[in-house]
Amino acid sequence: ELKVEQNPLFLSMQEGKNYTIYCNYSTTSDRLYWYRQDPGKSLESLFVLLSNGAVKQEGRLMASLDTKARLSTLHITAAVHDLSATYFCAVDRPETSGSRLTFGEGTQLTVNP
Amino acid sequence: EAQVTQNPRYLITVTGKKLTVTCSQNMNHEYMSWYRQDPGLGLRQIYYSMNVEVTDKGDVPEGYKVSRKEKRNFPLILESPSPNQTSLYFCASSFRDGRLSSYNSPLHFGNGTRLTVT
Numbered sequence: 703e704l705k706v707e708q709n710p711l712f713l714s715m716q717e718g719k720n721y722t723i724y725c726n727y728s729t730t731s732d733r734l735y736w737y738r739q740d741p742g743k744s745l746e747s748l749f750v751l752l753s754n755g756a757v758k759q760e761g762r763l764m765a766s767l768d769t770k771a772r773l774s775t776l777h778i779t780a781a782v783h784d785l786s787a788t789y790f791c792a793v794d795r796p797e798t799s800g801s802r803l804t805f806g807e808g809t810q811l812t813v814n815p
Numbered sequence: 816e817a818q819v820t821q822n823p824r825y826l827i828t829v830t831g832k833k834l835t836v837t838c839s840q841n842m843n844h845e846y847m848s849w850y851r852q853d854p855g856l857g858l859r860q861i862y863y864s865m866n867v868e869v870t871d872k873g874d875v876p877e878g879y880k881v882s883r884k885e886k887r888n889f890p891l892i893l894e895s896p897s898p899n900q901t902s903l904y905f906c907a908s909s910f911r912d913g914r915l916s917s918y919n920s921p922l923h924f925g926n927g928t929r930l931t932v933t
Contacts, residue, residue, distance in 0.1 A: 706857075735921055744905065745858075747921035790857060802873065803848075803922070805858040 704729045704795050708806035716814055718780050723809045725774040725791035733794035734774045735803070736765050738787045745790065749776075781813045817842045821906050821925035828896055829933055836891045836928050838906030845911045847889040848873070848922070849881065851902040858905065864889055865911065896932040904928045 705728040715721050725734070736748040749758045751767035751774060758765050762785065764777045774791055788810045792803045819840045828834055840847065848863035850873075860873030864883040878900055880892040889908075893900060907922040 737921075744924040744926045745907075745922075747923070750921050792858075802860060802863065804860075804874075805850075807855060807857040 704731075704793060704804045706791060706793050706804050706806040708789075708791055708809050710809060711807055712810050712812075714812045714814060715778075715781050717782055720780065721778050723776040723778070723789055723811075725776070725793075725806055727772050727774075727793045727804075729772075729795070730769070731772075731793045731795060732769050734767050735792045735794070736774070736776055737790045737792065739790065739808070740787050748789075778811075783813050783815060786811055786813045817923070819906055819908055819923050819925040821904075821928050823928060824926060825929050827931045827933065830897055831895050834893050834896060834930075836893075836904060836906075836930070838889045838891065838925060839887050840889075840906075840908040840923070841887065842908065842910075842923065843886065844908035844923070845886070847883065847906065847908045849879070849889070849891050850905045850907065851875065852905060852927075853902050861891070861904075896930075898932050900930065901932050902930060904930060 707726045709724050734751045737745040738748050739745045749765040754769040756767045762779045767774045788808045790805050790808045792805045795802045822837045845866045849861040850858040852858050859875045861879050862873050862881040864870045867886050870881050870883050883889055905927050906925040909922045910920040
């Protein structure tokens with residue numbers, strides 16, 4: 703059974719600081735996704751990481767994937783209040799009958815002024 | 816506008832009363848899926864569909880049914896709802912890539928349906 707673990711689950715940080723969210727998964731996969739969810743809202747795709755060593759950046763967020771370590775990171779640079787949200791990683795689990803995504807529990811990020 | 820539309824957004828019902836949550840997408844996506852979101856558990860997959868007339872169980876299918884008669888629609892049916900099905904439900908869709916068993920486009924999510932079963 704594929705397990706996806708994120709840490710920390712709760713993160714409170716000051717504006718302007720840097721921090722990293724970690725996503726570990728338990729079985730082989732070469733596809734990993736990061737999503738953002740604002741309170742009471744739907745999920746929005748942030749990054750799709752398709753191979754070992756993949757790195758993607760958008761604004762103050764940068765995501766990377768190490769398939770050998772089964773680890774993805776979401777790095778936040780110089781946080782701003784607008785980044786406050788819950789962030790999910792999701793791992794693709796290709797199976798003979800079709801792909802299935804397993805989500806982590808989510809990291810609830812609060813950026814304080 | 817490209818979107819996944821779920822209805823209703825909020826639903827309060829009683830135990831045992833059959834209900835259907837509709838999901839429709841206008842992006843010609845092959846893949847559609849239902850998830851439920853519960854505090855501390857993230858999103859868990861209920862059912863998914865790779866294409867018309869092709870559906871399969873996810874991780875928590877008990878108590879749910881789906882159908883995929885048309886490409887754009889993927890309704891979620893609760894034949895006899897119970898209180899443990901109180902949750903926030905999301906429908907999602909995406910393209911499939913050229914491989915038979917996987918896809919690489921991100922999921923597009925609907926706005927969610929908050930279901931309460933009393």
